[in-house]
Every structure is written in C-alpha cells, then in structure tokens.
Amino acid sequence: MDPLNDFLKGRPPTAARPLLGITVLLVEDSRYASDAFRIMCLRSGARIRRADTLASARKHLRTYQPTVAIIDIGLPDEPGTVLIEELSRGSPRIEVLLATTGDPENAASAMRAGADGVIVKPIEQLAQFHNSILQHMPRDRQPSGPSIVADDRITPDPIALRNDLEHVSDLLHQPDSVEIIDYILHFLSGVARSSRDTELLDAASSTYVPDTPGDFDTATIAKLAALIDARLTATPPI
Numbered sequence: 001m002d003p004l005n006d007f008l009k010g011r012p013p014t015a016a017r018p019l020l021g022i023t024v025l026l027v028e029d030s031r032y033a034s035d036a037f038r039i040m041c042l043r044s045g046a047r048i049r050r051a052d053t054l055a056s057a058r059k060h061l062r063t064y065q066p067t068v069a070i071i072d073i074g075l076p077d078e079p080g081t082v083l084i085e086e087l088s089r090g091s092p093r094i095e096v097l098l099a100t101t102g103d104p105e106n107a108a109s110a111m112r113a114g115a116d117g118v119i120v121k122p123i124e125q126l127a128q129f130h131n132s133i134l135q136h137m138p139r140d141r142q143p144s145g146p147s148i149v150a151d152d153r154i155t156p157d158p159i160a161l162r163n164d165l166e167h168v169s170d171l172l173h174q175p176d177s178v179e180i181i182d183y184i185l186h187f188l189s190g191v192a193r194s195s196r197d198t199e200l201l202d203a204a205s206s207t208y209v210p211d212t213p214g215d216f217d218t219a220t221i222a223k224l225a226a227l228i229d230a231r232l233t234a235t236p237p238i
Contacts, residue, residue, distance in 0.1 A: 014045070017045030018130050019044035019045050019046035019130065019134075020044075020046070021045070022045070022047070022067040023046065023048075023064070023066045024049070024066060024067070024069075025049050025060055025068070026070050027050075027051045027052075027054065027057045027070070027071040027072055027075065027083065028052065028071075029052045029053070030164050030191055030194065031160040031164055031167075032161040032163075032195060033072075033100075033190065033191075033194050034050055034052075034160070035157050036123065036124070036156040036194070037123075037129075038050075039154050040123075040126055040154055043126055043154075044130060046068075052075075052076075054075055054077050054078045054082060057083060058083075066094060067096065068097075068133055069087060069094050069096070069097050070098045070099075070119065071083055071087075071097075071100065071115075072100050072190075073100070073101040074102075074186040074187065074190065080099060080110075081109055081113040082113075084110060087114070088114025088115070095136070095138070097114065097115055098115060098119055098133070098136075099111075099119070100119040100120075100121060100123075101118065101120060101121065102120070102121045102122075102189055102192075102194065104120050106118075116136045117132060119132050121190060122193060122196065123154075124153050125152070125153060125154070126152045126153075126154060156194075158235070161191070161195050164191045167187075169229060171184050172184060172221065172225040172228070181221065185207055189201060200228070200231070203223070207224055
C-alpha cells in the first residue's frame with residue numbers, strides 16, 4: 001500500500017539515528033506538541049505523519065500502516081483511547097502503540113485501552129523519546145553496537161505555540177464555546193504544560209471542574225480568555 005514505507009523499513013537503524021526506517025503516525029491536535037515530536041522524529045531518522053483528529057487518523061490508516069502510533073488522549077472528536085483500543089486489536093498489530101498526555105493521571109486509562117506505554121508531555125529530551133519507542137521494539141529493529149546518548153533538549157517553534165493559543169482564543173470567543181469547554185480546557189492545559197506556562201496551567205486547572213462537566217462560571221472563562229489574549233498581544237505574529 002505504501003512502497004516508500006516498505007523501503008524505509010528495510011533500512012537498518014544506526015547508533016546516531018536509532019529510529020531510521022520507522023514510520024510514526026502522530027495523532028495530536030496541538031501544533032506546539034506536534035512540532036516537538038516532528039523535530040525528534042527527524043533528528044532520530046524516523047518518518048512522521050500527523051493527524052489532528054481520530055477521523056483524520058483513520059483516513060491515514062486506510063492507506064498505510066505505520067511502525068509506531070503515538071496518540072494523544074484528549075482529541076476534539078473522540079478520546080484517543082478509542083483509537084488505541086481499536087489498534088490494539090488490529091491484525092497485523094502496529095509494532096509500537098503509545099499514548100501521549102499532559103496529565104499523568106490519564107496513563108492508566110491508556111494502558112487499559114491497550115497502549116504499550118505512555119509519553120507524558122512535555123517530552124523535551126531526545127534520549128527520552130528514543131527510549132519510549134525502542135524499549136517496545138523487537139531486537140532486530142534496534143541499532144547494534146553501543147548507543148549514542150542523545151541528551152539534546154528539543155525546543156519547538158514558538159509560532160506553533162502562538163497557533164495553539166490563537167486556536168483556543170477563537171474557540172473561547174465563539175457563542176457556543178460553553179458546549180465544548182471541557183475540550184478547550186483539556187487542550188489548553190496540555191499546551192500550558194508543554195510550554196511550561198505555570199500561570200496559564202493554573203488558570204485552566206482552576207476553571208476545570210471534573211465532577212461537573214459543562215458547568216462553568218462565565219466570568220472565570222472570560223478571565224481565561226483575557227489571559228490568553230494578553231499573551232497573544234505581547235507576542236505579535238512574525
């Protein structure tokens with residue numbers, strides 16, 4: 001179905017590029033988090049394709065089967081655990097099936113759905129990314145000889161972070177924003193964790209009330225929108 005993917009699988013990994021020959025499907029709605037994964041894949045020799053919804057991911061999967069799937073748990077159309085469960089039962093099964101989340105408490109549900117492991121965002125060290133995949137790969141797909149410890153810290157494009165904040169701002173200013181506020185706050189919390197913005201994370205976390213989904217104080221939401229708008233104003237588009 002995908003001759004290039006078959007060709008890449010035939011290329012042996014090296015110590016410097018331990019993921020050479022691997023194709024990664026990343027299902028992630030945050031552009032900032034996606035850019036971090038993109039950089040890490042390119043630096044590691046892996047080929048990457050991205051989908052930002054489960055619907056888009058399923059279209060990719062009808063065309064080709066990746067070696068590795070990394071699926072965000074909080075997505076706009078369905079929870080990522082739905083796709084994880086589907087793929088865990090697939091035949092042939094994807095070699096490595098990973099979940100990613102900004103909240104470590106989501107790890108248990110991902111493992112129950114059938115994930116091989118969980119990547120907790122932010123993931124910034126290249127070696128950590130390598131290990132999260134290689135520990136689940138068969139021996140013949142791992143580089144031979146001594147490994148090169150890549151302790152490089154990955155910094156995503158700040159424009160991608162701005163894109164995420166603009167997305168949240170647009171959603172919050174829509175008349176029907178209350179109907180999707182649970183998704184907005186989950187998304188914003190993940191972006192705040194990935195960018196290490198503690199003020200924004202605290203604001204999103206204090207707004208979210210897990211026991212009463214959909215029940216939010218409009219004044220608190222307005223303050224959150226103002227906080228995001230202030231960040232966008234402080235960092236004009238390039």
